[in-house]
Amino acid sequence: MKKDINIIGISCYYHDSAAALIQNGTVLSAIQEERLSRIKHDSSFPINSIKEILRINKLNLSDIDHIVFYEKPFIKFERLMDTYVSFAPRGIRSYLKSMPLWISEKLFQKKNMINQLNSIEKIKNIEKKIKFSEHHFSHAASAFYPSPFKEALILTIDGVGEKVTTSVAIGRGSDIKITKEIHFPHSLGLLYSSFTHFLGFKVNDGEYKVMGLAPYGKSLYKDLIYKKLIDLKEDGSFRLRMNYFEFATDLKMIGKKFENLFGSNIRKSNEKINQFHMDIAASIQDVLEEIILKLIMNLKKNYPKLNNLCLAGGVALNCVANGKIHKSKIFENVWIQPASGDAGGSIGAGLAYWYKNYSKDYEDDKKKNYFDPRLGTEYSNEKIENVLKKFNAKYRYLKDSELIRETAHLLSEKKVIGWFQDKMEFGPRALGSRSIIADPRDQFMQKKINMKIKYREGFRPFAPIVLEDYVKKFFDIETISPYMLLVGQVKGCEEQKGNLDKFIGFEKLKNIKSLIPAVTHVNYSARIQTVSQSQNKKIYSLIQEFHKITKIPILVNTSFNIKDEPIVESPENAFKCFMGSGLDYMVCGNFLLKKNEQYND
Amino acid sequence: MRYFKRLLKKIFKYIQPVGRFIGRFLSPLSLLLVYFFIVIPTGIFLKLLNKDALNIKISKKKNTYWISRKEEPNFEEQF
Incomplete structure (x- = not known):
């Protein structure tokens, strides 16, 4: 052997x-x-x-x-x-x-x-x-x-590695050959992070907040960014105009010259977000998307025979840009780590x-068709019960079918539930193993989860997890999105689009008219996760049951944690998060826990 | 011998903070010396030779900023 x-x-x-x-x-x-x-x-x-x-x-x-x-x-x-x-x-x-x-x-x-x-x-x-x-x-x-591909073009974009910030490679069978690169300090990741810093969010953490803020604004500063901050060639390659950035020489991303360019100081983290910040976010998001699409379009010209594209690097977590790459159909198939x-x-x-x-x-x-990101720790019912006993928790054991039925009913009654199952996911997203799940039909659900459970800024909607068979009925994407890495439009909201113009800033989010408002952003987009039975049987059955009750095959899916804490890993973490937040119920393995049955000290 | 060891331990006890105190100033000082006598002059020298080690300059003439790559990565070295 x-x-x-x-x-x-x-x-x-x-x-x-x-x-x-x-x-x-x-x-x-x-x-x-x-x-x-x-x-x-x-x-x-x-x-x-x-x-x-x-x-x-x-x-x-x-x-x-x-x-x-x-x-x-x-x-x-x-x-x-x-x-x-x-x-x-x-x-x-x-x-x-x-x-x-x-x-x-x-x-x-x-x-x-x-x-x-x-x-x-x-x-x-x-x-x-x-x-x-x-x-x-x-x-x-x-x-x-x-990836499922035997041959593909590979594009990696991030802040910086050793010195490379962007690279193009060809993958064939077992071989990968890097063909070209862009080097530090010229970096799309660092450009985006500079704006993250300018908008008062933490670098290497708050980039997704910039992306979430962008739909509230108008891309008013796009031309200024192209004119002053970046030199973009026809083939999509670029250099940053370094006199506006400080990240190469200082301990901060940007300085006075950058602030003067936009006529505003760096937002303090406790300062109110206003329309200017929203317009800045919209502008840098717009620029990022345009440059990536230009890069990809030119790569396709250089390698016309390659139909598959693989993406990785921190910038590939920008799911709005990813959605546009998919929609552009420049490459027939796209796979993102x-x-x-x-x-x-x-x-x-x-x-x-x-x-x-x-x-x-x-x-x-x-080569497999599906890469399962559930690669982490797993806890048996026996281990979970030991932990629950240790905490003197009140819980009920339910068989799989009962558990699914009861949880689906609770969800349809607008209860917010911590969902802890199977192996922990690898990567920044909770995809149904360490998730908080809820009813997406509720107009106030987004606010409830943000204020009572996640304790985070309320301007970002949550992501929907939808049965793969129904994704095209509810969203305008043509492909599956098992890793929550694509943004698409919510269908049936086309007429509503203009209606939000009369509302200012974050008021827009409260006035969304959608079948699933808790997961619909102000531009009627959603960060979609699709799920099939073979990918995750438990959450698939749960959504199927919820669908039977509500006619909606979708749940809210957000990570099982509170603000500034890592996603829960163990039943201990889960129980502490459950007790320390406003979650109504927790399902941990086959055990169901109700919040107001637990001790009060 | 035991007495000698104890004496050395005592001396070390008092010398250690002094050493740390000197180290706190000496290492930034030596770093500053390297910066002023090596880093800055090298930078000036390269500028005089019109060398752009980081490719910072924007070029109107160039059609592309891509840098082509031929060599394969090795796994044995840290460089």
Whole structure:
């Protein structure tokens, strides 16, 4: 019998650290460290994730053949030095802040990794097992190998890796070849993050808020952005006009010159969002979409025979842009890695190494049609019950069919429910394993969930999870969207579109006229997740039951957490979140818990 | 011998904070020296040679900003 080849992919030391196990070219497990450490966007070495992955797969560290880090630290250091030399004497503050960290830690990442791994299990010559991929190569691999395509163009766009910010590669069978790149400081991710900072949101966290704010505004500043901030060539390649940005030389993204350009200061996080901020968000979203479409259109001209496109990198999480890429039909088929951010680099690094070194074992027909992102921890009913007993919780055990029936009824009575099932998802979205679910027909549901449960800004609607068979009836997308990565229009709202013009700012959201207002944005769009029976049997049956009662095959699906906390991982996390928020019920495995039956202290 | 060890421990106890105190100033100082005597002069030198290491400049003449790539990634090195 052939020996299994086990590879652990690791991404860490920047943001969103994670680990993944690849066995014989298949991703078996992947966990983001923040879920276990409970520190949002945790960037530290993913020691908990590695331990958990080994435990789940009944392996020891000595069973692992290779450990692949997702990027090359020395190239990153070289880019940093090039930046300081190029911009000197600007940049001294950033230099004094980052250099001590590099000299004391980051240049010795391999040694740090060995120390961390040794704390799990001492293995002779472990340094020989440690390998280094490239940041964008890891992204490209995470997009191509799990996709259903045997041949595809791969586009990766993010803030910055080592020095690459945008790359184009061709994937064929087991091989990926990078053909061209755009380098730091010219970056669509950093351009978008500069506006995120300008609008008073946290960089590397609040980008999706900018995207959510955009539909409230008009793209009034698009021309100014093109004229002053970016030089865009006919083929979609670009350079930023760096005199307006500070991110290369300072500890902030932008400065006075950027503020003067738009005639406004950076919004303070507690400052009210006004129409200007909405127009800025609309403008940068518009620019981003136009540039990506231009890039893709030209890539298609260069590679006319390729009909498939794979996307990854943080910018591929911009589901509004993704929706437009799909709609444009420039490429017949598009596949986007659900963990497109740096966490997904762990999957890519491991896969890249396997395909590069063991591709003789590659079989074309091994490709799967569906990449299941449920790659994390799982808890049996027995384990869940032990936790509930520990907390003296009041709960009822229900058989699968009873559980589905009762939960669907509760949802139809406008109850908001924490839904904890099966393996935890990998990537930033909750896709039905660690979700908060609710009735999308309720006009006030969006406000209720935001104010009582998530404690977050109320301007963003929630995402719908819809039965795959009904997606075309309710939304204008032509394809499935199992990873909640596409935005489409809600059907039947065409006549309503003008009606919101008489309302100002966030008032628009309260006056939406739609069959499913809780998941409809002010431009009558929705961030769609489709689900089929084979992808997730439990949530499929639940929505089917809800459909029988309400005639609507859709639920609200948002992540099971409160603001500024990572998504729940364990029954403990889930119970604490349930008790600490305004959730009405929780379904954890086969147990149903009602909030007002629990103790009050 | 035991007395000697104890004495050394005591001395170390008092020397350690002094060392840390010096280190706190010395490392930024050495970093500043590197910055002023290596980083800035190299930057000026490259500017005089009209070298644009980061390709910061906007170019009207160029048709594209893509940088083509031939080499395959290796997995053995950190660079």
